[in-house]
Amino acid sequence: MIRLRMPSRLEYRDLAIRTVASACKLVPDGGDDFHNGVISAFSEALNNVILHGYGPAVGEVEIEIEPRQDRLIIRLMDYGKTFDPRLAPLPDLDNLPESGLGVFIMRSFMDDISYAGGAPNMLSMTKLSHPNKRGP
Amino acid sequence: MKFSRVDQADETILQVEGVLDALTAPEIRPTIDALVSERRKSIVVDVSSLRLIDSSGVGVIVGLSKRCKAYGGMVRVSGLKNQPLAIFKLLRLDRVFCP
Numbered sequence: 001m002i003r004l005r006m007p008s009r010l011e012y013r014d015l016a017i018r019t020v021a022s023a024c025k026l027v028p029d030g031g032d033d034f035h036n037g038v039i040s041a042f043s044e045a046l047n048n049v050i051l052h053g054y055g056p057a058v059g060e061v062e063i064e065i066e067p068r069q070d071r072l073i074i075r076l077m078d079y080g081k082t083f084d085p086r087l088a089p090l091p092d093l094d095n096l097p098e099s100g101l102g103v104f105i106m107r108s109f110m111d112d113i114s115y116a117g118g119a120p121n122m123l124s125m126t127k128l129s130h131p132n133k134r135g136p
Numbered sequence: 137m138k139f140s141r142v143d144q145a146d147e148t149i150l151q152v153e154g155v156l157d158a159l160t161a162p163e164i165r166p167t168i169d170a171l172v173s174e175r176r177k178s179i180v181v182d183v184s185s186l187r188l189i190d191s192s193g194v195g196v197i198v199g200l201s202k203r204c205k206a207y208g209g210m211v212r213v214s215g216l217k218n219q220p221l222a223i224f225k226l227l228r229l230d231r232v233f234c235p
Binding site (some may be wrong): 010011013014017032033035036037039040043044047050051093096097098099101102104105108109 | 155157158159188190191192194195198199201202218219221222223226227228229232
């Protein structure tokens, strides 16, 4: 398990993303598509916490990264506003939206997303290295 | 992020390197505004050296395209690969910007 605790500021985004990118390499068979999907989804999840969860206030974000044999599990914990990404509306891609894409990106690239609001809010995202071979 | 603008007759090449995201997108907005105010007809956004893009970065490019179309201009994206290509494919933007 890899743990990272950081201020909810965009300046720390790159550090967190590089950490997750390195963790992707610890999942056997996690190829380019796996890496690109995880990084894209995590990037949006972190944006949501920093920009919408905390807004101008600066709080703390805790990130747990759990590389397993067949999957990568990422948990983000924060004490900002509760926001369940599973309830966000899907964008109308035909109209070329300029915003409101983040949750769609998260949901599309990850195999499972769960959320529990509270103190802290906890978003858990899982990406399988081989989605067609779901294990227990 | 680094970016550079090169004008060649009616075409402008806007090369973007590094990361175009929620943190860096505001840096490029004045250049985007200038391209629109100058009514550049053909804009190529070269992302061959772009390592990462998020929805904020995508919003910058889509917004530029919409504003250009309003005066008859067009925007293309070249050099898509790796994570930026994955995002563009997911959002079906590769069909729009890389015809």
